[in-house]
Amino acid sequence: MKTGLILEGGAVRGIFTAGVLDRLMENGIYYPYVVGVSAGGGNAMSYVSRQIGRTARQINAPKSESYFGFRQFVEVHKIINLDKMAFEYPYKQFPFDFDTYFSSDIDVEYACTCCETGKAEFFSEKSDHQRLLTIVKATCSVPMLCDPVEIEGKHYLDGSIADSIPIEHAMEMGCDKVVIVLTKPDTNVPPTNYSKFKQVIGHMYKNYPEFVEACMTRVERYWQTVSLMEKLQAEGKAFVIRPQIPTISKFEQDSTKIMELYRHGYTLMDKRLMELVEWNAGNTAPISVPAENGGIAAEEPVSSEQEVMLA
Numbered sequence: 025m026k027t028g029l030i031l032e033g034g035a036v037r038g039i040f041t042a043g044v045l046d047r048l049m050e051n052g053i054y055y056p057y058v059v060g061v062s063a064g065g066g067n068a069m070s071y072v073s074r075q076i077g078r079t080a081r082q083i084n085a086p087k088s089e090s091y092f093g094f095r096q097f098v099e100v101h102k103i104i105n106l107d108k109m110a111f112e113y114p115y116k117q118f119p120f121d122f123d124t125y126f127s128s129d130i131d132v133e134y135a136c137t138c139c140e141t142g143k144a145e146f147f148s149e150k151s152d153h154q155r156l157l158t159i160v161k162a163t164c165s166v167p168m169l170c171d172p173v174e175i176e177g178k179h180y181l182d183g184s185i186a187d188s189i190p191i192e193h194a195m196e197m198g199c200d201k202v203v204i205v206l207t208k209p210d211t212n213v214p215p216t217n218y219s220k221f222k223q224v225i226g227h228m229y230k231n232y233p234e235f236v237e238a239c240m241t242r243v244e245r246y247w248q249t250v251s252l253m254e255k256l257q258a259e260g261k262a263f264v265i266r267p268q269i270p271t272i273s274k275f276e277q278d279s280t281k282i283m284e285l286y287r288h289g290y291t292l293m294d295k296r297l298m299e300l301v302e303w304n305a306g307n308t309a310p311i312s313v314p315a316e317n318g319g320i321a322a323e324e325p326v327s328s329e330q331e332v333m334l335a
Contacts, residue, residue: 026057026200027056028056028057028058028194028202028203029071030189030191030194031064031067031068032062032064032184032188032189033063033064033065033163033164033183034062035274036083036282037267037272038066038079038083038207039080039084039282039289040207040267040288041067042070042289043287043290043292044205044292044293045079046290047290047293047294048293054071054074054130055130055203056129057194058130058133059134059197060132060133060134062163065159066109066164067079070120072128072132073120073121073125074124075120078120082113084283085118106165110160110161111157122156125150126150131197133193136159136162136163137184137187137235138178138180138186139172139179139180139181139229139234139235140179140232142186147162147175158175162175163180163182165180165182166181166182167182168224184242185238187245188242189204189206189246189253191249191252191253191262192252200261201263202256202263203263204253204262204263206264206265206267207266207271208267209268211253215243217242219239221239222240225239265292265296267285267292268288271285272285
């Protein structure tokens with residue numbers, strides 16, 4: 025039996041997931057299969073590379089280093105500069121441990137929506153730096169705000185369009201149970217309904233009719249996934265953790281609000297840690313690597329502007 029970890033997207037709301045995963049990493053809890061969607065992809069990277077605090081620093085970067093917002097619009101004429109996030113951050117501002125990531129036994133995938141087919145495709149990469157970063161860029165590429173990303177001759181955008189919470193895929197990958205980290209406090213609130221932008225979507229992606237259709241039917245698929253999730257919860261096959269406080273904007277720029285959601289994720293996971301351990305009891309235990317001094321050492325403390333409170 026195998027337990028999988030599913031990480032939902034949500035742009036800046038992914039800071040909640042960062043808090044949850046940092047607490048898991050401190051306890052040496054690593055699951056054998058991970059799938060990240062959109063912002064969940066960035067969280068998956070730092071989880072597999074075992075870098076406590078890295079995603080929080082990246083999401084709550086100082087405005088001078090942020091990959092989205094007015095500054096990026098002025099500099100590169102884009103509201104979201106994913107090239108900065110995907111190809112600059114890992115080498116400069118927020119170094120990524122490629123060696124640890126590539127040597128990990130964890131099977132990690134990233135969900136992307138294929139523009140040509142409108143279907144979700146799942147990518148994995150354990151040796152090529154640039155291909156990995158290109159995949160992560162693709163899963164994070166928001167429709168209307170980002171250009172499609174080419175991978176092996178096809179084009180991709182945000183994985184959450186086709187599969188917001190890829191439970192069925194995790195099961196197909198051999199998972200009998202799943203831990204699901206969501207970024208909204210209420211699953212009764214649907215994700216962005218792109219059918220409201222039908223004319224814009226239709227015009228922008230006129231060469232990708234299947235992708236347009238996927239955008240129009242996104243909410244319907246979301247409800248189907250929520251129904252499956254609730255069924256698995258009732259059967260004891262899904263452990264779901266999500267915010268218990270009001271959410272923030274997907275592109276929130278208030279550092280205080282962002283870090284409040286991070287701390288909430290961290291403390292909520294701390295409170296539910298024994299519940300998670302008990303949920304795992306008698307079934308497939310997660311990959312657990314004992315950490316020295318009771319936890320994996322975090323990176324150097326961040327600046328006061330983006331302080332990460334881990335205690």
